[in-house]
Amino acid sequence: MEGPSAFGQLIPLLLIIAIMYFLLIRPQQKKVKEHQAMVAAIKRGDRVITQGGIIGKVTKVKDGGEIEVEIAPDVRVRVVQHTIQKVLSKTDTSLEAANS
Numbered sequence: 001m002e003g004p005s006a007f008g009q010l011i012p013l014l015l016i017i018a019i020m021y022f023l024l025i026r027p028q029q030k031k032v033k034e035h036q037a038m039v040a041a042i043k044r045g046d047r048v049i050t051q052g053g054i055i056g057k058v059t060k061v062k063d064g065g066e067i068e069v070e071i072a073p074d075v076r077v078r079v080v081q082h083t084i085q086k087v088l089s090k091t092d093t094s095l096e097a098a099n100s
Helices: 006-040 094-099
Strands: 047-050 055-062 066-072 075-080 084-088
Touching: 006 084, 047 066, 055 075
Parallel strands: none
Antiparallel strands: 047 055, 047 084, 055 066, 066 075
């Protein structure tokens, strides 16, 4: 009696790899591309949230992957551009409404 062929033994492994690709790797790559596009589109005047939870308004986009964010009147911090978690629209007033 012969055992299963070498190809027959590889089929389950290939199926697992394919499932992992479509369920884990591909969605993560898509998410990274969307984040890169969002970060590249940041401009002066946008309201942003950093990964550290700081909410502020972009006052200057610098070369070298830095932006300047105003977090309070006359208080500006330099932030690495890729640490921006979310860009809010200029007219988004949901945060002001939530804070009042």
